[in-house]
Amino acid sequence: MHLLPTQAEDLLASPQAEDLGQTPADCVLLSFSDSDLSAVAAAYHGLGDVPWRPTLRLANLSRLGHPLSVDLYVESVVSRARLVILRLNGGAAYWRYGLEQVAETCSTQGIPLAVLPGEAKADPGLDAACTVDLGVAQRLWRCFVEGGPENMARLLALAAHLAGCPAPADLAAGEPQPLPRFGRHQGWMSKRTDGGPPPGKAPPWSSTDPICRPAISQPCMPWPTRWTGAAWRPTSITRPA
Structure with missing residues (x-):
C-alpha cells in the first residue's frame, strides 16, 4: 500500500499572507471557484492567437484571505489592469476587505470593475461596487451561469471590449446562450x-x-x-x- 504525503491543516487557523507573484495584465479574473478559473483558462487558450485576445491573470480568492495578500495583489496587479472581474460566492461578506480595496482602487483609477454573484441567483448588494454598466455586468454573470465553451468565449470577447481591445462586435454583443x-x-x-x-x-x-x-x-x-x-x-x- 502506498500512502500519499499529507500536510496537517488547522481548519480554524487564520489565512496566511502570501504574494502570488503575478505580473500585471489587461484583464484580471478573481473567483473562489476553480471551475470558473479553469473554464475561462480553457476558453482563453481555445481562442488561439487572435489579435484581440487580451492578456489575462486568474487567481483564486482563497489565496487572498489575508489583508496583506490583498494589499500586495491590489498594488501589483489590480491597480495596473484595464478590467477586473470579481465573482463572489456568498456575497460581499465572504471577502469584504478585498472587495473594499479592489472597488476603491478601480474607482479611483478609472478601471472597469464587474462584481458578479458566485451563484445562479442575483445579488443586488454587489451592484454598488460595479463601475461597469449593470447590464454589461449581468451579461458577464449570465455567461458564468450558463457555462459552456461558447459562453466562455463570449465572456472573453466582452472582457476584451471592456479592456479596449477590438473584439468581434457580434461575439462581444451576443447574448449568453442557455444550455440544456x-x-x-x-x-x-x-x-x-x-x-x-x-x-x-x-x-x-x-x-x-x-x-x-x-x-x-x-x-x-x-x-x-x-x-x-x-x-x-x-x-x-x-x-x-
Whole structure:
C-alpha cells in the first residue's frame, strides 16, 4: 500500500499572507471557484492567437484571505489592469476587505470593475461596487451561469471590449446562450467490451423502479448523463445489442 504525503491543516487557523507573484495584465479574473478559473483558462487558450485576445491573470480568492495578500495583489496587479472581474460566492461578506480595496482602487483609477454573484441567483448588494454598466455586468454573470465553451468565449470577447481591445462586435454583443439543464454527456465512452458490469449490486430502490429493473436481470452499457440541480433520477438504460 502506498500512502500519499499529507500536510496537517488547522481548519480554524487564520489565512496566511502570501504574494502570488503575478505580473500585471489587461484583464484580471478573481473567483473562489476553480471551475470558473479553469473554464475561462480553457476558453482563453481555445481562442488561439487572435489579435484581440487580451492578456489575462486568474487567481483564486482563497489565496487572498489575508489583508496583506490583498494589499500586495491590489498594488501589483489590480491597480495596473484595464478590467477586473470579481465573482463572489456568498456575497460581499465572504471577502469584504478585498472587495473594499479592489472597488476603491478601480474607482479611483478609472478601471472597469464587474462584481458578479458566485451563484445562479442575483445579488443586488454587489451592484454598488460595479463601475461597469449593470447590464454589461449581468451579461458577464449570465455567461458564468450558463457555462459552456461558447459562453466562455463570449465572456472573453466582452472582457476584451471592456479592456479596449477590438473584439468581434457580434461575439462581444451576443447574448449568453442557455444550455440544456440535463442531457447525455458526450465526452466519455465506456472501456468495457463485454456489455457492462455483471448483474446485481443495483441500488435498493431499483427493484421497484420499472426504468432500472432491467439492470438487475442483465448487463447494461453505462450511459453517463449531465444535469443541473440537486435531484437525480435515471432516465434511460441502454441494453447491449
